[in-house]
Structure formats: C-alpha cells, structure tokens
Amino acid sequence: MAEKKLVEAITSMSEDFAQWYTDVVKKAELIDYSNVKGCMVIKPAGYAIWENIQKRLDERFKATGVENVYMPMFIPESLLQKEKDHVEGFAPEVAWVTHGGLNPLQERMCVRPTSETLFCDFYKGDIHSYRDLPKVYNQWCSVVRWEKETRPFLRSREFLWQEGHTAHATAEEAEERTEQMLNVYADFCEEVLAIPVVKGRKTEKEKFAGAHATYSIEALMHDGKALQSGTSHNFGDGFAKAFGIQFTDKDNQLKYVHQTSWGVSTRIIGAIIMVHGDDSGLVLPPEIAPTQVMIIPIQQKKEGVLDKAYELRDKLGNFRVKVDDSDKSPGWKFSEQEMRGIPLRVEIGPKDIEAGKCVICRRDTREKIEVELSQLEKAVEEQLKKMQTEMLERAKKHLEEHTYTALNKEEFVKTFAEKSGFVKAMWCGETACEEAIKEDMAVTSRCIPFKQECLSETCVYCGKPAKKMVYWGKAY
RNA sequence: CGGCGUGUGGCUCAGCUUGGUAGAGCGCUACGUUCGGGACGUAGAGGCCGCAGGUUCGAAUCCUGUCACGCCGACCA
Numbered sequence: 208m209a210e211k212k213l214v215e216a217i218t219s220m221s222e223d224f225a226q227w228y229t230d231v232v233k234k235a236e237l238i239d240y241s242n243v244k245g246c247m248v249i250k251p252a253g254y255a256i257w258e259n260i261q262k263r264l265d266e267r268f269k270a271t272g273v274e275n276v277y278m279p280m281f282i283p284e285s286l287l288q289k290e291k292d293h294v295e296g297f298a299p300e301v302a303w304v305t306h307g308g309l310n311p312l313q314e315r316m317c318v319r320p321t322s323e324t325l326f327c328d329f330y331k332g333d334i335h336s337y338r339d340l341p342k343v344y345n346q347w348c349s350v351v352r353w354e355k356e357t358r359p360f361l362r363s364r365e366f367l368w369q370e371g372h373t374a375h376a377t378a379e380e381a382e383e384r385t386e387q388m389l390n391v392y393a394d395f396c397e398e399v400l401a402i403p404v405v406k407g408r409k410t411e412k413e414k415f416a417g418a419h420a421t422y423s424i425e426a427l428m429h430d431g432k433a434l435q436s437g438t439s440h441n442f443g444d445g446f447a448k449a450f451g452i453q454f455t456d457k458d459n460q461l462k463y464v465h466q467t468s469w470g471v472s473t474r475i476i477g478a479i480i481m482v483h484g485d486d487s488g489l490v491l492p493p494e495i496a497p498t499q500v501m502i503i504p505i506q507q508k509k510e511g512v513l514d515k516a517y518e519l520r521d522k523l524g525n526f527r528v529k530v531d532d533s534d535k536s537p538g539w540k541f542s543e544q545e546m547r548g549i550p551l552r553v554e555i556g557p558k559d560i561e562a563g564k565c566v567i568c569r570r571d572t573r574e575k576i577e578v579e580l581s582q583l584e585k586a587v588e589e590q591l592k593k594m595q596t597e598m599l600e601r602a603k604k605h606l607e608e609h610t611y612t613a614l615n616k617e618e619f620v621k622t623f624a625e626k627s628g629f630v631k632a633m634w635c636g637e638t639a640c641e642e643a644i645k646e647d648m649a650v651t652s653r654c655i656p657f658k659q660e661c662l663s664e665t666c667v668y669c670g671k672p673a674k675k676m677v678y679w680g681k682a683y
Numbered sequence: 684c685g686g687c688g689u690g691u692g693g694c695u696c697a698g699c700u701u702g703g704u705a706g707a708g709c710g711c712u713a714c715g716u717u718c719g720g721g722a723c724g725u726a727g728a729g730g731c732c733g734c735a736g737g738u739u740c741g742a743a744u745c746c747u748g749u750c751a752c753g754c755c756g757a758c759c760a
Contacts (some may be wrong), residue, residue, distance in 0.1 A: 240753090296759095362760075472760050537719065541720085
C-alpha cells in the first residue's frame with residue numbers, strides 16, 4: 208500500500224512513532240488532555256468506539272451467563288489489606304480519600320484500583336451454599352491507578368474497563384471460566400477488532416498480584432512493541448481463604464470457593480490505533496467503527512446534490528452512515544474522514560447523479576470504485592466485509608513477519624538489537640533468569656503461549672534445561 | 684521518582700540574548716465567489732504573555748520561587 212503522506216499535521220510513523228500516536232489520537236478527536244495530569248477527556252469520537260466495544264463484548268459475556276452489577280468505588284484500607292500479595296502489588300499506585308467534607312475519616316479509603324476486595328467482601332456474605340454458585344458477575348466502571356508516566360488510552364490515571372469476578376464450587380470450574388473468558392477476549396479481538404493475538408499464561412513474575420495463574424492475550428503493535436490487551440486470572444482459593452468465603456457443598460462439607468477475574472480496558476483502543484492506523488490517521492475496522500460510511504457531497508450547493516446525499520443515506524439505513532453536509536471543501540472532508548478512520552466514503556456529485564453512479568473509497572487501501580447507484584447497498588456491504596477481513600489478514604501477516612525465534616543467547620540479543628517484534632525462545636522457568644533478561648536487554652516475557660513448540664533443550668539465556676517456550680518482547 | 688523540554692488570542696509558534704505601545708500563520712464570525720484530495724477575496728472579533736514575589740521610571744523579556752503539561756527512562760492494564 209502506498210503510504211503517501213497527505214496530511215501534514217500528522218507526524219509519519221517511521222519518523223516518530225510515539226508522536227504519530229499522539230497526533231492520531233488528537234486529530235481523530237478521540238481525546239483531549241484535561242487539567243488533571245494523566246486523566247483524559249474522552250471525546251465523542253473516542254467514546255463512541257468504547258460504547259461499541261462495550262456493546263459487543265457485553266453481548267458475548269451475557270451469552271456465557273455473565274450478569275452485570277455495580278460495586279462501590281471506595282475501598283476501606285483494612286479491606287484492601289486482607290490479601291497480602293494483592294495489597295503489595297497495588298499499594299504504590301492507589302489514590303487515597305482521607306476526608307469526608309471537612310472532617311477526617313476514621314479510616315482512609317482508596318479509590319478502587321481494581322475491585323477484587325470489594326467482590327470478595329460481598330461474596331463472603333452472599334454465598335452460603337453450593338446452590339448459590341457459581342456467581343458470574345461483571346461490572347463496567349472506571350478505576351484509578353496513580354501512574355507516574357501516562358499516555359492517552361495506553362496508561363492513564365483513571366481508565367474505563369470491565370472487570371468480571373466469579374466464584375465457583377470447584378477448582379476445575381474456575382480454571383474453565385478463566386480460559387473461557389480469555390477465549391472470549393481473543394475471539395472478540397480477532398472477529399470485531401481485526402487484531403490477532405497470542406494467547407498464553409503469564410510467568411510468575413508477570414502474573415497479577417494475588418493470582419494463582421494469570422492468562423493474557425498479547426497483540427503486536429505496528430512498531431513491533433507488544434500490548435497486553437486483555438487478562439484473565441485464576442485466583443484458586445487464595446482470596447477465598449483471605450476473606451473467608453465459604454459454602455456448604457452437597458456433601459455437607461464447608462469449602463472455600465474458587466475465584467476468577469478478567470478485564471479489558473480502554474487500552475484496547477490504543478491497540479486499534481497502533482495495529483491499524485497509518486500516516487493519514489486512524490483506520491477503524493468496520494465492525495467497531497461508530498460511523499461506517501461517510502457520504503461526501505461534491506458541489507453540494509448545486510440543486511439536488513444534498514437531496515441525493517440524504518437519499519443515499521436513507522437507502523443505506525442498515526449501516527451506520529452519515530452525510531458530511533458541512534460547508535468545508537470536499538478535499539477537507541476527505542482528509543477528515545481519513546483521520547477519523549471512517550471505513551468507507553461515498554462521493555456523490557452532479558456528474559455522478561447524471562450518470563446514475565457514485566464513487567466509493569475504502570479507508571485502508573484508498574481504492575476508489577465506481578458503483579451504480581442501484582447497486583450501492585450491495586457494494587457497501589461487500590466492501591465493509593472485505594475490509595474487515597483484509598484488515599485482520601494484514602495484521603496477522605504483520606504478526607507473523609515480526610515473530611522471530613532465537614535458539615541461544617547470541618541470537619536472542621542480536622534479534623532484539625536488529626528487529627522489533629516477538630521473539631520465541633525456550634526458557635528455564637526461573638524468575639532470576641527472567642529478571643536478568645529484563646535487566647540486560649530491556650525485554651520482558653509476554654506470555655507462555657498455549658501453543659507450545661520445542662525449539663531446543665536449553666534455556667535461551669542461561670543454558671539450563673528448558674521448561675517452556677516463551678514469547679519475549681518490548682511492551683507498552 | 685530521575686533526565687530533558689515547554690508555558691504568549693481557540694491552535695501552532697515568533698518576540699526574550701540587548702527591558703520601552705502585544706505579533707504572525709491557521710482557526711473563528713459575516714458576506715460573496717468556489718467545490719472530484721485540506722479553495723479564495725473583503726470586513727471583523729479575540730491576549731492583564733502559567734502563577735506569586737522581586738529588581739527597575741518602566742518587565743512577556745532580568746532575578747527568585749512555584750505550579751502545570753509534554754517527551755524519554757524505572758514501575759504498571
């Protein structure tokens with residue numbers, strides 16, 4: 208695809224990827240910076256994407272029996288401290304509320320960085336019998352983590368997400384749910400967002416504070432950096448024991464529940480931008496695009512042009528379609544549509560009307576096609592479908608082409624020095640070795656993929672006997 | 684938390700070295716001509732120069748302090 212730079216205001220990706228990202232986020236009007244450091248205003252164009260993500264994910268959740276609830280946003284300090292690893296993991300980045308109005312609180316409360324403790328506290332009182340299980344709750348909310356370095360969507364001090372929290376009678380059922388939700392995320396990413404992901408398990412070092420096991424989906428951005436795009440945790444009965452969540456089972460024995468939690472955040476919007484975007488701006492997969500088709504009238508003041516544009520809009524009622532009837536020039540509108548990543552553009556002017564045709568143009572390839580007006584609906588449907596499919600294919604190709612293998616330390620170091628992407632390599636399974644790799648190469652383990660391969664018998668870094676194949680990478 | 688950088692109309696910035704009536708481009712408003720890849724003309728509106736002290740006859744400019752934001756690291760969804 209020819210990457211002709213059409214919009215001056217957007218820095219090209221190859222020149223400065225970080226600046227490109229910021230430019231796109233701003234020019235596509237997804238967000239604005241706010242007066243609170245690290246907190247962003249999500250503007251209509253950005254929020255509409257999130258609403259679609261919510262809608263499409265929520266329907267997939269519900270299909271697996273999930274019910275939505277809402278928990279308080281404050282967590283008393285004593286509650287946060289109940290699970291040791293958990294509090295150690297989150298304490299450095301929580302925001303504290305110390306006053307109610309003018310009076311100091313008896314006990315300070317943090318603004319939830321995540322809600323495990325609240326769900327546990329609730330489940331303790333709500334679960335008594337095996338008949339009360341499983342609990343498969345989810346909430347859509349915002350959480351606060353006092354990050355030091357922030358970036359729009361990728362890392363902000365307050366962000367929107369969903370967090371599912373479940374309680375089960377058996378360890379097997381909890382494990383099943385953990386994997387089920389990871390698959391829901393992975394399928395959603397591929398089918399709706401056109402983002403291929405690597406599914407796997409996190410190492411001990413990278414797993415969630417308090418979890419027995421953490422699974423994640425890892426996506427590869429255009430610059431070769433990895434982005435953890437969704438996580439699913441199996442808590443075993445660790446939290447249950449810390450919080451005393453017990454039930455009487457069928458065999459009249461008192462048992463602890465087994466829990467899971469899983470989440471996807473607005474960070475995924477960052478993934479959409481960095482996987483699909485180009486030098487002209489955002490490129491949205493048709494499935495998730497708030498506006499799928501923008502109709503741009505040419506010479507709109509000429510009689511009949513706008514009427515025709517509105518007529519086409521009504522005819523395309525099955526799609527999310529808009530007419531840009533502002534009095535900007537057509538060229539302006541083209542650029543605007545491209546920066547915003549609207550998948551399809553329909554150009555309609557006097558010449559077209561006379562010929563009974565119009566021009567449609569795909570955002571990703573910029574391919575222009577002349578279409579008979581009578582065939583427009585069909586053509587739009589076809590092009591949107593095709594675009595969705597090809598976007599996934601392109602992203603898959605990028606992922607494959609930027610996934611390397613390394614058999615020994617020399618190759619490992621060399622690959623990361625010369626390339627950017629995932630490197631598959633064997634690992635001994637020791638945290639000390641993983642830490643040394645990070646220290647030495649600024650590379651972290653992304654996951655231990657479910658699809659294991661045996662590349663060699665020894666650890667790529669320390670040479671000890673290898674236990675697992677791991678995806679390594681530089682991460683956001 | 685360390686390193687770097689920036690605060691001047693809505694936006695991007697010039698002016699600061701060497702103190703002397705606040706500037707440009709874009710955007711905005713009105714009217715007209717335009718319209719197939721960011722059109723043009725004419726007229727207009729809009730700024731106690733981040734904040735607080737200080738030096739000076741006089742501070743956007745010099746000094747001190749402070750706040751905020753951005754980028755790069757370490758830490759994290």
